Amino acid sequence: MAEEEEYEAVLCVKPAVHVYRVPPRASNRGYRAAEWQLDQPAWSGRLRITAKGKMAFIKLEDKTSGELFAQAPVEQFPGIAVESVTDSSRYFVLRIEDGNGRRAFIGVGFVDRGDAFDFNVALQDHFKWVRQQSELAKQAENPEQGPKLDLGFKEGQTIKLNIANMKKKEGATGNTRPRPAGLGGLSLLPPPPGGKSSAPVCPSGERPSSVSAPPQLPGTPITDSLLAWPQPPAAPSAAAADVWGDFAKASG
Numbered sequence: 001m002a003e004e005e006e007y008e009a010v011l012c013v014k015p016a017v018h019v020y021r022v023p024p025r026a027s028n029r030g031y032r033a034a035e036w037q038l039d040q041p042a043w044s045g046r047l048r049i050t051a052k053g054k055m056a057f058i059k060l061e062d063k064t065s066g067e068l069f070a071q072a073p074v075e076q077f078p079g080i081a082v083e084s085v086t087d088s089s090r091y092f093v094l095r096i097e098d099g100n101g102r103r104a105f106i107g108v109g110f111v112d113r114g115d116a117f118d119f120n121v122a123l124q125d126h127f128k129w130v131r132q133q134s135e136l137a138k139q140a141e142n143p144e145q146g147p148k149l150d151l152g153f154k155e156g157q158t159i160k161l162n163i164a165n166m167k168k169k170e171g172a173t174g175n176t177r178p179r180p181a182g183l184g185g186l187s188l189l190p191p192p193p194g195g196k197s198s199a200p201v202c203p204s205g206e207r208p209s210s211v212s213a214p215p216q217l218p219g220t221p222i223t224d225s226l227l228a229w230p231q232p233p234a235a236p237s238a239a240a241a242d243v244w245g246d247f248a249k250a251s252g
Contacts, residue, residue: 011056012049012122014115019043019060019070020107022093031083033091036107045069047108049122054130056123058082058094060108070096070106077123090116 018041025031048059058072072094074081083093091109110116 006053008050008052010048010050011126012047012118014047014110014119015063016111016115017045017047017060018109018111019045020091020109022105022107030086031093031107033085033088033107033109036091038109041109042106043069047119049119049126051126054133056126070094072096074123077127082123089113092116092119 020036020038021042022031023035043060046061046063048061050057050059054075056074056077058074060069060071061067062069072081078084081095085091085093085107090113091107093105094108095103095105097103110119
């Protein structure tokens with residue numbers, strides 16, 4: 001399978017920049033923009049940052065025609081291809097190449113400080129993406145070398161268990177009272193608090209043991225009057241009335 005062709009992406013465009021001649025650096029102390037002739041720029045135009053694969057390119061072009069004035073390939077940032085000056089945040093030193101192996105250093109200055117900030121951030125974001133892609137490629141080639149999740153105890157590491165709360169929970173579950181069993185092995189619900197317990201309901205087909213039929217003597221028929229109605233009291237006898245009659249006569 002053929003590799004996908006890399007396309008050129010535009011990272012940043014700034015319409016107004018100035019180019020300055022940079023004197024040779026006498027020591028390693030860094031470049032200073034104050035040593036340039038800032039009031040006499042050698043060239044003015046627009047700046048465009050593009051990216052193709054892992055490489056970034058800083059292109060200085062004409063504002064009107066877009067003709068390329070100079071180009072600085074950037075392999076890494078920060079690096080020797082792009083350096084900041086020591087006395088300002090709006091000026092940089094670029095290493096430009098003509099494609100034939102010749103190189104030169106020029107100074108670039110932005111009119112606005114915000115443009116210089118955008119220029120710096122565009123390069124940082126691109127090479128941050130390049131580093132992430134390199135790390136992902138290494139992990140894909142050697143997946144076993146990636147970081148592994150270690151869930152084991154370290155040396156001297158302990159854990160704490162609250163046994164007291166566990167015992168309380170077990171005691172609470174052990175104190176539950178069983179439901180009382182009714183007649184025939186059926187379990188009955190306990191009475192509500194403050195209420196009276198109702199009489200147990202007998203299962204179908206059974207009669208309560210407390211209710212029994214009256215005994216029947218041999219030869220005596222059971223009638224409804226004996227079971228349901230009480231007998232009226234007996235009337236006073238005639239002899240008792242005669243006694244009280246004699247007493248009434250004597251008193252009279």
